[in-house]
Amino acid sequence: MRLNIGSKTIKMKKLSLILMVTLVLSTLLSFKLKNNDNPKTFKFLNSDTKYSVEFCEKAISEANWCGFRFENKRNLIQFETGLKVELFSQNEIGENNPNCTLTNYRDFSTDVWKFTESGKIVHLVKKRPLKEEIIPIENKKSTGTVKKIQIK
Secondary structure, eight states, rough: OHHHHHHHHHHHHHHHHHHHHHHHHHHHHHHHHHTTSSOEEEESSOSSSSSSSHHHHHHEEESSOOOTESSSSOOEEETTTTTTEOOHHHHHHTTTTTEEOOSSSSOTTTSSSEEEESSSSEEOOOOOOEEEEEEEEEEEOOOEEEEEEEEE
């Protein structure tokens, strides 16, 4: 009889251990699924001098970054307040939208990025310096020069 009681105790311990492990694993899985609802798609490289982290994080999370993400490379965005944000690449965030992906590198370092007081982001493109070039014109009717202005 003692052996029978002992085996029941061992079975109960095993059963309670299995139930406890199942409970812990289901809790961890639930936590992971909850946190993946809003995965990180950017990271701060420094802090903002004017706005709180929560303000900046909310504005950046809610902004439409279509056309500003590279396919395989992170993009650096610098705000006028000094905040530097690194946008993760399309591949890193698991997004596959060819209409929104920049396949060619574009330098955004001369652009101005600002926060509005209402928490929106404004992107202003600075004018690129103009390059002037004098091109001689030679044809049968006239000779002279023309100024050709190109945007670099």
